[in-house]
Amino acid sequence: MDIRFSAAASGDVVVVMAGDGAALTPAGEALDKAANGRLTKAMAAMRFTGAAGQVADILAPEGLEFARVLVIGVGKFESADGLAVERWAGHAVKRTLTSAEKLVLQPDALPGVSKADAGAHAALGARLASYRFDTYRTKLKPEQKPTLASVDIAMDGAAAARARADKDAAIAEGVFFARDLVSEPPNLLYPESFAERLRDLETLGVEVEVLEPATMEKLGMGALLGVAQGSARPARLVTMFWKGAKNAKPIALVGKGVTFDTGGISLKPPAGMDEMKGDMGGAAAVAGAMKAVALRKAKANVVGVVALVENMPGANAQRPGDIVTTMSGQTIEVLNTDAEGRLILCDALTYAQDKFSPSTIIDLATLTGAIIVALGHENAGLFCNDDDLAHALQQAGQAEGEPVWRMPLDAGYDKQIDTPNADMKNISGKPAGGSIVAAQFLKRFVKDGTPWAHLDIAGTAWKPGPYEDPLSPAWATGYGVRLLNRLIANKFED
Ligand code: BES
Ligand code: MN
Ligand code: ZN
Numbered sequence: 501m502d503i504r505f506s507a508a509a510s511g512d513v514v515v516v517m518a519g520d521g522a523a524l525t526p527a528g529e530a531l532d533k534a535a536n537g538r539l540t541k542a543m544a545a546m547r548f549t550g551a552a553g554q555v556a557d558i559l560a561p562e563g564l565e566f567a568r569v570l571v572i573g574v575g576k577f578e579s580a581d582g583l584a585v586e587r588w589a590g591h592a593v594k595r596t597l598t599s600a601e602k603l604v605l606q607p608d609a610l611p612g613v614s615k616a617d618a619g620a621h622a623a624l625g626a627r628l629a630s631y632r633f634d635t636y637r638t639k640l641k642p643e644q645k646p647t648l649a650s651v652d653i654a655m656d657g658a659a660a661a662r663a664r665a666d667k668d669a670a671i672a673e674g675v676f677f678a679r680d681l682v683s684e685p686p687n688l689l690y691p692e693s694f695a696e697r698l699r700d701l702e703t704l705g706v707e708v709e710v711l712e713p714a715t716m717e718k719l720g721m722g723a724l725l726g727v728a729q730g731s732a733r734p735a736r737l738v739t740m741f742w743k744g745a746k747n748a749k750p751i752a753l754v755g756k757g758v759t760f761d762t763g764g765i766s767l768k769p770p771a772g773m774d775e776m777k778g779d780m781g782g783a784a785a786v787a788g789a790m791k792a793v794a795l796r797k798a799k800a801n802v803v804g805v806v807a808l809v810e811n812m813p814g815a816n817a818q819r820p821g822d823i824v825t826t827m828s829g830q831t832i833e834v835l836n837t838d839a840e841g842r843l844i845l846c847d848a849l850t851y852a853q854d855k856f857s858p859s860t861i862i863d864l865a866t867l868t869g870a871i872i873v874a875l876g877h878e879n880a881g882l883f884c885n886d887d888d889l890a891h892a893l894q895q896a897g898q899a900e901g902e903p904v905w906r907m908p909l910d911a912g913y914d915k916q917i918d919t920p921n922a923d924m925k926n927i928s929g930k931p932a933g934g935s936i937v938a939a940q941f942l943k944r945f946v947k948d949g950t951p952w953a954h955l956d957i958a959g960t961a962w963k964p965g966p967y968e969d970p971l972s973p974a975w976a977t978g979y980g981v982r983l984l985n986r987l988i989a990n991k992f993e994d
Contacts, residue, residue, distance in 0.1 A: 501630045502650040503623050503665065505658035511602030511650075513568040515592040517610075518543070518550040519577040525608035528571060535561040535569075543571060551575055552584060553591055553970070566604070570595060580610045583901045585618050586625030589651075590970030593629035596648055603651045619653050619661025620668055626651045627672040628971040633683040667796050671985055674792030675978035681784040682962060682976035686760035686777040691728075691808035694759060694780065695736040698787055698806070704794040707741040719827055721847040724807055726824040727840045730764050730817025731810040737848065739855075740790045740804040744993075750801035751992050752858035753790070753984060754848050756841045756865035757783030757808040764811050764837030765819055778976065779841075781961025782864035783808060785980025792985045799994040805852045807844040811837070823922045827851060828945055833922040835929070841867045842926060842938055846945040853947055860889060860992075861952045863942065864980050870934035872959040879905035880960045880979065883939035886951035892991050893953055893983070900982035901971065904955060907936060914940040955980065 516528035522543050524532060532539040538561040542548075548556045552575035559568055574580045574588050589605055596603050605626065607618040632646065655661065681689065681697065689697075695710045702708050713734050716725055721737070728735035741750070758779040762768060768776070783806035790804045818824070822834045824843070827850040832843065845863055852858060871881040880897075882904040884890040890906055897904040913936045916928035924944060928937045939954050946952040960979040967973050 501648055503626060503653065504650060505619065505653045505655070505662040505665070507654070507656055507658060509604045509652035509654040510565060511604040511652060512566065512600045513570060513596050513602070514566040514604045514606060515570045515572060516606050517588060517608055518548070518571050518573050519580070520550050520575060522548050522550045523577070524571070527606035527608050531564060531569060535563040538562065539569060539571060549573065553587065555591060555595060557595065568600070574610070578611050581612055582617055582621040585610070585613060585621035586628070587970050589622040589625030590629035593626045593648065593651065594970050594973060597630060597646050598643060599647065601647050601649050603648060605651060605653050607653065607655060615655060615657060616660035616664065619655050619658065620664035622653050623661070623665035624668045624672060625971060627669065628675060629973055631676055631679060631973055633680065633974050633976070670792045670795035671982055673795055674788040674981040674985065677791045678784040678788030678978035678981050679974060679976040681787060682778045682781050682978070683974065684777070689780070690733040690759045690810055691736040691757070692733065694757060694783070694808050695738050698738050698740060701740055701790060701794060704791065705742070706790055706794050707743070709739045711737040719851065720825065721827045721851070722824040723826045723832055723843040724809065724847040726818045726822065726834065727764070727811055727843050728809040730814040731812035732814065733810045736808040737851065738806050738808065740787070742790060742794050742798065742800070742802045744793070744798045745801050748801050749859040750803040750856055751988065752852040752856055752861045753786045753802065753804045754845065754852055754861060754863040755783035755786035755804065755806040756780070756845055756867065757806045758840060758844070759808060759810050761811045761838070761840065762813055764840060765813050765817050766836045766838040767813055768838060775962065778962045779866050780808070781866045781957055781979070785864045785957065785961070785978070785984065788978055788981035789984035792981055793988055798988055800988050800992045802988060802992070803852065803856050803858065805848050807848040809844055811840045826945070830924065830944065831922040833919050833925040835925050836927045839926045839938070841865050842941045845942055849942065849945040853950070858950070861946060861950060862955065862984065864955045864957055866958040866961050867938050867956045868935040868958055871956040874935060875905055875959055877959045877963050879903045881935050881956035882906045882953060883909055883936070883956070884953040885909065885943065885946070889951045889953055892987055896986035896990060897983050900986045902960070902979055902983040904983070907939070909936065909939060909943060913937055914943070917941055
């Protein structure tokens with residue numbers, strides 16, 4: 501799907517904005533006038549209010565060359581932001597993806613959004629909404645196949661909007677990379693094939709290094725390898741380095757990449773287990789963010805470290821009761837093999853710190869079902885040892901539509917993972933505060949004084965259908981890519 505900017509445009513379908521009280525913007529007013537008031541007449545006939553996401557789909561209005569006009573609400577004009585414009589464009593693409601060929605968007609300036617920004621956000625929204633994961637659907641009927649070939653953003657002063665939109669295209673590429681990885685089935689995406697796909701980032705100037713089990717063994721990654729040992733698929737640890745700045749310590753992004761989580765010997769129940777193909781959503785977000793920063797040539801040093809394993813109950817699987825030694829030297833009593841994310845992340849965190857001395861560490865993981873109980877699918881859980889970093893993440897999440905909600909860390913939770921048999925155990929054994937206990941576990945592997953944030957994205961990496969968010973029209977959301985990219989742009993660039 502091509503996205504183009506122009507002063508005037510023609511096509512099959514034209515889209516304009518409306519706000520509360522069914523108020524049209526200048527572009528819509530002009531169309532309504534040319535159509536002798538047929539837009540306002542149609543809007544009145546369906547009690548159109550201009551609420552965000554509401555659509556008046558008007559066919560063949562007399563007086564216009566367009567065969568179809570979509571009036572789409574953005575809600576209150578005063579409170580509409582860039583994301584509201586993205587959703588507006590997203591609804592338009594969702595409506596026409598399999599029915600039109602040439603879409604014309606006519607964004608207007610809003611009280612809080614300049615015209616150039618509105619144009620750029622419209623482009624990003626249109627792009628994100630066009631995502632599909634059809635790789636394995638070989639029998640789509642013609643009417644199920646996308647027809648939309650181009651989206652023209654018609655506005656005066658298109659050059660400024662185009663310049664921004666070209667940069668934003670990197671974001672969409674990163675988000676799509678993450679969505680694709682999360683969507684891939686677990687028989688095809690496993691540690692080795694995942695690592696191969698990350699190698700492709702080399703063509704963008706990212707330095708990619710892939711560690712195999714023998715090296716991890718030498719480094720002492722006993723916790724990571726303990727999880728991997730139940731699977732026929734060998735583990736991989738992949739680092740991706742984007743060097744866009746001189747001499748600055750990198751920010752490290754660390755991702756949980758469990759390509760399938762059966763629970764291991766502490767086997768999960770069958771219902772919904774297929775969703776555990778998405779248990780590498782943290783690694784996918786890191787990969788997508790690396791792709792976005794490389795594509796837009798960010799002036800920052802960013803290193804991504806992803807731990808890739810499959811958690812299986814094979815003959816050689818680890819047992820509840822096993823004690824493993826981590827790369828940090830600390831020992832862990834594994835009391836539940838289904839609490840495997842923390843076991844691979846702890847070694848990845850130690851490796852990232854020893855090897856890269858990062859200024860800041862952010863880890864992302866589909867770590868606990870408990871975070872879904874707490875926050876649903878709207879916010880990721882944020883656990884952070886540094887208020888400035890926490891605020892920066894909250895701000896970035898708000899701006900990009902990937903919100904985070906801060907959760908506590910405290911000694912009272914930490915002591916729940918003490919055990920008489922080792923330095924710590926991997927579960928608390930109590931049915932409460934599970935997401936916090938998991939975060940306390942990770943915190944034991946972060947050096948004092950290093951700003952660190954842990955994002956539990958178990959509820960946001962994918963969403964149960966129907967997928968109503970126009971910017972995220974599939975099961976996999978790509979959550980985290982926009983958040984990380986924005987954080988880096990705001991705080992870590994020269
Ligand atoms: N991958 C799961 C967490 C998860 C659950 C992600 C649902 C997405 C949706 C993780 O490895 C896990 O199994 N966690 C356990 C921890 C428990 C054994 C302490 C959980 O949440 O039940
Ligand atoms: Mn698990
Ligand atoms: Zn898991």
